[in-house]
Protein backbone atom coordinates (compact mmCIF):
# COMPACT_ATOMS: atom_id res chain seq x y z
CA UNK A 1 0.00 0.00 0.00
CA UNK A 2 1.11 3.55 -0.74
CA UNK A 3 0.73 5.95 2.18
CA UNK A 4 1.97 9.40 3.11
CA UNK A 5 2.47 11.55 6.21
CA UNK A 6 2.11 15.20 5.19
CA UNK A 7 0.53 16.17 1.86
CA UNK A 8 1.48 19.67 0.66
CA UNK A 9 -0.41 21.48 -2.13
CA UNK A 10 1.49 24.72 -2.88
CA UNK A 11 -0.31 27.28 -5.05
CA UNK A 12 2.70 29.35 -6.14
CA UNK A 13 6.19 28.57 -7.40
CA UNK A 14 7.76 30.13 -4.33
CA UNK A 15 5.63 28.01 -1.96
CA UNK A 16 6.54 24.90 -3.99
CA UNK A 17 10.27 25.72 -3.82
CA UNK A 18 10.03 26.34 -0.07
CA UNK A 19 8.41 22.92 0.35
CA UNK A 20 11.02 21.21 -1.85
CA UNK A 21 13.90 22.95 -0.04
CA UNK A 22 12.82 21.34 3.23
CA UNK A 23 11.82 17.92 1.89
CA UNK A 24 12.93 15.20 4.35
CA UNK A 25 14.67 11.97 3.20
CA UNK A 26 12.06 9.80 1.44
CA UNK A 27 9.85 12.79 0.67
CA UNK A 28 8.67 13.12 -2.93
CA UNK A 29 7.61 15.73 -5.45
CA UNK A 30 4.62 14.69 -7.57
CA UNK A 31 2.97 16.19 -10.62
CA UNK A 32 0.55 13.78 -12.35
CA UNK A 33 1.68 10.91 -10.07
CA UNK A 34 1.59 8.38 -12.94
CA UNK A 35 5.15 7.25 -12.21
CA UNK A 36 4.38 6.70 -8.53
CA UNK A 37 2.20 3.67 -9.33
CA UNK A 38 5.02 1.47 -10.70
CA UNK A 39 7.27 2.91 -7.97
CA UNK A 40 4.81 1.90 -5.26
CA UNK A 41 4.58 -1.58 -6.76
CA UNK A 42 8.25 -2.02 -5.91
CA UNK A 43 7.05 -1.87 -2.32
CA UNK A 44 4.99 -5.06 -2.63
CA UNK A 45 7.39 -6.79 -0.26
CA UNK A 46 7.09 -3.87 2.17
CA UNK A 47 4.69 -0.93 1.86
CA UNK A 48 5.83 2.42 0.45
CA UNK A 49 5.41 5.27 2.90
CA UNK A 50 6.24 8.83 1.85
CA UNK A 51 6.78 11.07 4.88
CA UNK A 52 6.03 14.21 2.83
CA UNK A 53 4.45 14.63 -0.60
CA UNK A 54 4.72 17.94 -2.48
CA UNK A 55 1.93 17.92 -5.08
CA UNK A 56 2.68 20.43 -7.87
CA UNK A 57 -0.72 20.22 -9.55
CA UNK A 58 -1.98 23.55 -8.13
CA UNK A 59 1.09 25.70 -8.86
CA UNK A 60 -0.39 28.53 -10.96
CA UNK A 61 2.87 29.27 -12.84
CA UNK A 62 3.08 25.66 -14.03
CA UNK A 63 -0.17 25.75 -16.00
CA UNK A 64 -0.65 26.25 -19.76
CA UNK A 65 1.73 27.40 -22.47
CA UNK A 66 2.87 30.64 -24.13
CA UNK A 67 3.70 31.19 -27.80
CA UNK A 68 6.51 33.73 -28.36
CA UNK A 69 8.37 34.82 -31.49
CA UNK A 70 9.53 31.50 -32.96
CA UNK A 71 9.18 29.66 -29.62
CA UNK A 72 6.62 27.83 -27.51
CA UNK A 73 6.99 27.67 -23.72
CA UNK A 74 5.45 24.50 -22.32
CA UNK A 75 4.85 24.97 -18.60
CA UNK A 76 5.59 22.13 -16.20
CA UNK A 77 2.00 20.94 -15.63
CA UNK A 78 1.17 20.59 -19.32
CA UNK A 79 -0.11 17.04 -19.89
CA UNK A 80 0.23 14.79 -22.93
CA UNK A 81 -3.49 15.02 -23.70
CA UNK A 82 -2.99 18.76 -24.38
CA UNK A 83 -0.88 17.89 -27.42
CA UNK A 84 -3.89 16.14 -28.92
CA UNK A 85 -6.56 18.68 -27.99
CA UNK A 86 -4.98 22.14 -28.08
CA UNK A 87 -5.18 23.63 -31.59
CA UNK A 88 -2.26 26.05 -30.99
CA UNK A 89 0.03 23.26 -29.81
CA UNK A 90 -0.98 21.08 -32.76
CA UNK A 91 -0.11 23.91 -35.17
CA UNK A 92 3.26 24.82 -33.63
CA UNK A 93 4.40 21.34 -32.52
CA UNK A 94 3.22 19.00 -35.32
CA UNK A 95 5.23 16.04 -33.99
CA UNK A 96 3.57 16.01 -30.56
CA UNK A 97 0.07 14.73 -31.43
CA UNK A 98 1.74 11.68 -33.03
CA UNK A 99 3.79 11.18 -29.85
CA UNK A 100 0.78 11.68 -27.57
CA UNK A 101 -1.57 9.33 -29.39
CA UNK A 102 0.69 6.34 -28.55
CA UNK A 103 1.41 7.57 -25.03
CA UNK A 104 -0.22 5.37 -22.35
CA UNK A 105 -4.04 5.62 -22.54
CA UNK A 106 -6.69 8.37 -22.27
CA UNK A 107 -6.70 8.29 -18.48
CA UNK A 108 -2.92 8.43 -17.98
CA UNK A 109 -2.47 11.08 -20.73
CA UNK A 110 -4.79 13.44 -18.80
CA UNK A 111 -2.45 13.22 -15.78
CA UNK A 112 1.04 12.61 -17.20
CA UNK A 113 3.02 15.87 -17.38
CA UNK A 114 5.82 16.69 -19.77
CA UNK A 115 8.02 17.79 -16.84
CA UNK A 116 7.43 14.45 -15.07
CA UNK A 117 8.33 12.63 -18.28
CA UNK A 118 11.75 14.29 -18.59
CA UNK A 119 12.52 14.49 -14.84
CA UNK A 120 13.14 10.74 -14.55
CA UNK A 121 15.64 10.81 -17.45
CA UNK A 122 14.33 7.46 -18.66
CA UNK A 123 16.00 6.29 -21.91
CA UNK A 124 12.50 5.32 -23.06
CA UNK A 125 10.62 8.54 -22.19
CA UNK A 126 8.50 9.24 -25.26
CA UNK A 127 8.48 13.02 -24.82
CA UNK A 128 12.25 13.38 -25.07
CA UNK A 129 13.05 12.63 -28.77
CA UNK A 130 10.52 15.21 -30.09
CA UNK A 131 11.74 17.81 -27.58
CA UNK A 132 15.35 17.18 -28.64
CA UNK A 133 14.34 17.62 -32.29
CA UNK A 134 12.76 20.98 -31.37
CA UNK A 135 15.95 22.17 -29.57
CA UNK A 136 14.22 21.98 -26.18
CA UNK A 137 15.57 24.11 -23.33
CA UNK A 138 14.71 23.08 -19.76
CA UNK A 139 13.91 25.92 -17.36
CA UNK A 140 14.70 25.29 -13.69
CA UNK A 141 14.06 27.26 -10.49
CA UNK A 142 15.31 27.04 -6.91
CA UNK A 143 15.38 29.27 -3.85
CA UNK A 144 18.46 31.40 -3.15
CA UNK A 145 17.81 32.88 0.26
CA UNK A 146 14.24 34.12 -0.07
CA UNK A 147 14.47 34.83 -3.83
CA UNK A 148 13.59 32.54 -6.74
CA UNK A 149 16.71 31.89 -8.85
CA UNK A 150 16.33 30.50 -12.35
CA UNK A 151 18.56 28.79 -14.89
CA UNK A 152 18.02 27.22 -18.25
CA UNK A 153 19.89 24.41 -20.02
CA UNK A 154 19.63 22.38 -23.19
CA UNK A 155 17.59 19.21 -22.82
CA UNK A 156 20.55 17.08 -23.97
CA UNK A 157 22.63 18.59 -21.16
CA UNK A 158 19.80 18.12 -18.65
CA UNK A 159 19.49 14.37 -19.33
CA UNK A 160 22.84 12.87 -18.31
CA UNK A 161 22.23 9.12 -18.26
CA UNK A 162 19.59 6.51 -17.38
CA UNK A 163 17.75 7.99 -14.38
CA UNK A 164 20.35 10.76 -14.06
CA UNK A 165 19.56 14.41 -14.73
CA UNK A 166 21.08 17.80 -13.97
CA UNK A 167 18.21 18.59 -11.56
CA UNK A 168 19.88 19.85 -8.37
CA UNK A 169 18.49 19.26 -4.85
CA UNK A 170 15.80 21.84 -4.12
CA UNK A 171 15.25 22.55 -7.81
CA UNK A 172 12.08 22.21 -9.88
CA UNK A 173 11.46 22.15 -13.62
CA UNK A 174 9.25 25.15 -14.41
CA UNK A 175 8.95 24.75 -18.21
CA UNK A 176 10.45 23.43 -21.42
CA UNK A 177 10.84 25.94 -24.24
CA UNK A 178 11.00 24.64 -27.81
CA UNK A 179 11.25 26.18 -31.28
CA UNK A 180 7.96 26.61 -33.10
CA UNK A 181 7.81 24.03 -35.89
CA UNK A 182 4.86 25.65 -37.66
CA UNK A 183 4.85 24.62 -41.35
CA UNK A 184 6.80 21.40 -40.70
CA UNK A 185 5.36 17.92 -41.08
CA UNK A 186 5.72 15.80 -37.94
CA UNK A 187 5.86 12.09 -37.17
CA UNK A 188 6.57 9.80 -34.20
CA UNK A 189 7.19 6.05 -34.39
CA UNK A 190 7.22 3.74 -31.39
CA UNK A 191 7.39 0.04 -30.65
CA UNK A 192 7.37 -1.96 -27.42
CA UNK A 193 5.98 -5.32 -26.39
CA UNK A 194 2.78 -3.92 -27.90
CA UNK A 195 2.13 -0.45 -29.34
CA UNK A 196 0.36 1.46 -26.58
CA UNK A 197 0.34 1.28 -22.77
CA UNK A 198 3.91 0.18 -23.09
CA UNK A 199 7.45 1.39 -22.53
CA UNK A 200 9.16 2.10 -25.86
CA UNK A 201 11.91 -0.29 -26.94
CA UNK A 202 12.60 2.03 -29.87
CA UNK A 203 11.13 5.42 -30.77
CA UNK A 204 11.87 7.95 -33.51
CA UNK A 205 10.70 11.53 -33.97
CA UNK A 206 10.89 13.46 -37.25
CA UNK A 207 10.09 17.02 -38.26
CA UNK A 208 10.47 17.89 -41.94
CA UNK A 209 10.19 21.14 -43.89
CA UNK A 210 10.57 21.14 -47.67
CA UNK A 211 11.39 23.95 -50.10
CA UNK A 212 8.33 25.68 -51.67
CA UNK A 213 8.30 23.23 -54.61
CA UNK A 214 8.08 20.29 -52.19
CA UNK A 215 10.92 18.48 -53.98
CA UNK A 216 13.90 19.27 -51.68
CA UNK A 217 14.50 18.87 -47.96
CA UNK A 218 14.89 22.33 -46.43
CA UNK A 219 15.15 21.46 -42.72
CA UNK A 220 15.01 17.97 -41.20
CA UNK A 221 15.01 17.22 -37.46
CA UNK A 222 15.48 13.65 -36.25
CA UNK A 223 15.89 12.04 -32.82
CA UNK A 224 15.67 8.49 -31.49
CA UNK A 225 14.96 7.01 -28.06
CA UNK A 226 15.08 3.65 -26.31
CA UNK A 227 18.26 2.46 -28.02
CA UNK A 228 20.90 3.63 -25.57
CA UNK A 229 21.45 5.33 -22.23
CA UNK A 230 19.91 8.61 -23.44
CA UNK A 231 17.73 9.62 -26.40
CA UNK A 232 19.86 11.21 -29.16
CA UNK A 233 19.49 13.74 -31.94
CA UNK A 234 20.69 12.55 -35.38
CA UNK A 235 22.38 15.75 -36.56
CA UNK A 236 24.68 14.01 -39.07
CA UNK A 237 21.69 12.46 -40.85
CA UNK A 238 19.86 15.80 -40.78
CA UNK A 239 22.89 17.44 -42.46
CA UNK A 240 22.99 14.66 -45.08
CA UNK A 241 19.36 15.37 -46.05
CA UNK A 242 19.14 19.16 -45.81
CA UNK A 243 19.16 20.83 -49.24
CA UNK A 244 18.97 17.49 -51.10
CA UNK A 245 16.27 16.39 -53.60
CA UNK A 246 13.71 14.12 -51.94
CA UNK A 247 14.22 10.58 -53.25
CA UNK A 248 13.39 7.13 -51.91
CA UNK A 249 17.01 6.09 -52.23
CA UNK A 250 18.26 9.00 -50.09
CA UNK A 251 15.66 8.35 -47.39
CA UNK A 252 16.55 4.63 -47.36
CA UNK A 253 20.27 5.48 -47.05
CA UNK A 254 19.52 7.91 -44.22
CA UNK A 255 17.36 5.29 -42.47
CA UNK A 256 20.16 2.71 -42.53
CA UNK A 257 22.64 4.87 -40.61
CA UNK A 258 21.22 4.91 -37.04
CA UNK A 259 21.59 1.13 -36.62
CA UNK A 260 25.16 1.88 -35.46
CA UNK A 261 23.81 4.15 -32.69
CA UNK A 262 22.16 1.26 -30.84
CA UNK A 263 23.95 1.05 -27.50
CA UNK A 264 21.38 -0.95 -25.51
CA UNK A 265 22.47 -4.04 -23.64
CA UNK A 266 19.43 -6.11 -24.63
CA UNK A 267 17.66 -6.98 -27.90
CA UNK A 268 20.46 -5.30 -29.83
CA UNK A 269 19.85 -6.93 -33.23
CA UNK A 270 16.10 -6.32 -32.96
CA UNK A 271 16.63 -2.68 -32.05
CA UNK A 272 19.09 -2.18 -34.94
CA UNK A 273 16.59 -3.50 -37.45
CA UNK A 274 13.68 -1.52 -36.01
CA UNK A 275 15.48 1.80 -35.68
CA UNK A 276 16.53 1.82 -39.34
CA UNK A 277 13.00 1.20 -40.54
CA UNK A 278 11.63 3.74 -38.05
CA UNK A 279 13.82 6.64 -39.12
CA UNK A 280 12.93 6.12 -42.80
CA UNK A 281 9.24 5.69 -41.92
CA UNK A 282 9.28 8.80 -39.71
CA UNK A 283 10.77 10.90 -42.54
CA UNK A 284 8.24 9.49 -45.02
CA UNK A 285 5.27 10.16 -42.70
CA UNK A 286 6.50 13.68 -41.94
CA UNK A 287 6.75 14.38 -45.69
CA UNK A 288 3.15 13.24 -46.16
CA UNK A 289 2.11 15.44 -43.22
CA UNK A 290 3.68 18.54 -44.78
CA UNK A 291 2.00 17.83 -48.12
CA UNK A 292 5.10 16.60 -49.97
CA UNK A 293 4.85 12.80 -50.21
CA UNK A 294 7.94 11.01 -51.47
CA UNK A 295 7.98 10.45 -55.25
CA UNK A 296 6.96 6.95 -56.30
CA UNK A 297 9.01 4.93 -58.79
CA UNK A 298 6.25 5.65 -61.35
CA UNK A 299 6.68 9.42 -60.77
CA UNK A 300 10.40 9.07 -61.38
CA UNK A 301 9.89 7.16 -64.63
CA UNK A 302 7.39 9.79 -65.79
CA UNK A 303 9.87 12.56 -65.02
CA UNK A 304 12.40 10.88 -67.33
CA UNK A 305 9.97 10.48 -70.30
Ligand SMILES: Cc1cc2nc3c(=O)[nH]c(=O)nc-3n(C[C@H](O)[C@H](O)[C@H](O)COP(=O)(O)OP(=O)(O)OC[C@H]3O[C@@H](n4cnc5c(N)ncnc54)[C@H](O)[C@@H]3O)c2cc1C
Pocket residue numbers: 028029030031032033034035036037038056076102103104105108111112113114115116117118119120124125126127167171172173174197198199200
Ligand atom coordinates in the same frame (compact mmCIF):
# COMPACT_ATOMS: atom_id res chain seq x y z
C1 LIG B 1 -0.06 2.84 -17.37
C2 LIG B 1 1.10 3.74 -17.68
C3 LIG B 1 1.46 3.96 -18.99
C4 LIG B 1 2.55 4.80 -19.29
N1 LIG B 1 2.86 4.98 -20.61
C5 LIG B 1 3.92 5.76 -20.94
C6 LIG B 1 4.27 5.97 -22.31
O1 LIG B 1 3.61 5.47 -23.23
N2 LIG B 1 5.35 6.73 -22.57
C7 LIG B 1 6.10 7.31 -21.58
O2 LIG B 1 7.07 8.01 -21.90
N3 LIG B 1 5.77 7.17 -20.27
C8 LIG B 1 4.70 6.40 -19.93
N4 LIG B 1 4.37 6.23 -18.61
C9 LIG B 1 5.18 6.87 -17.55
C10 LIG B 1 4.60 8.21 -17.04
O3 LIG B 1 3.22 8.33 -17.30
C11 LIG B 1 5.30 9.42 -17.68
O4 LIG B 1 6.69 9.39 -17.47
C12 LIG B 1 4.73 10.75 -17.21
O5 LIG B 1 5.04 11.75 -18.15
C13 LIG B 1 5.20 11.15 -15.82
O6 LIG B 1 4.59 12.40 -15.51
P1 LIG B 1 3.86 12.66 -14.11
O7 LIG B 1 3.37 14.06 -14.13
O8 LIG B 1 2.84 11.62 -13.85
O9 LIG B 1 5.09 12.49 -13.15
P2 LIG B 1 5.10 12.09 -11.60
O10 LIG B 1 4.82 10.62 -11.46
O11 LIG B 1 4.27 13.02 -10.82
O12 LIG B 1 6.63 12.38 -11.31
C14 LIG B 1 7.65 11.69 -12.00
C15 LIG B 1 9.00 12.21 -11.51
O13 LIG B 1 9.19 13.53 -11.98
C16 LIG B 1 9.44 14.41 -10.87
N5 LIG B 1 8.79 15.68 -11.23
C17 LIG B 1 7.52 15.88 -11.68
N6 LIG B 1 7.33 17.18 -11.94
C18 LIG B 1 8.49 17.81 -11.67
C19 LIG B 1 8.92 19.17 -11.75
N7 LIG B 1 8.11 20.16 -12.18
N8 LIG B 1 10.19 19.47 -11.37
C20 LIG B 1 11.02 18.50 -10.94
N9 LIG B 1 10.68 17.20 -10.83
C21 LIG B 1 9.42 16.86 -11.21
C22 LIG B 1 8.84 13.72 -9.67
O14 LIG B 1 9.48 14.12 -8.49
C23 LIG B 1 9.11 12.26 -9.99
O15 LIG B 1 10.42 11.91 -9.64
C24 LIG B 1 3.27 5.42 -18.26
C25 LIG B 1 2.88 5.22 -16.92
C26 LIG B 1 1.82 4.39 -16.63
C27 LIG B 1 1.42 4.19 -15.19
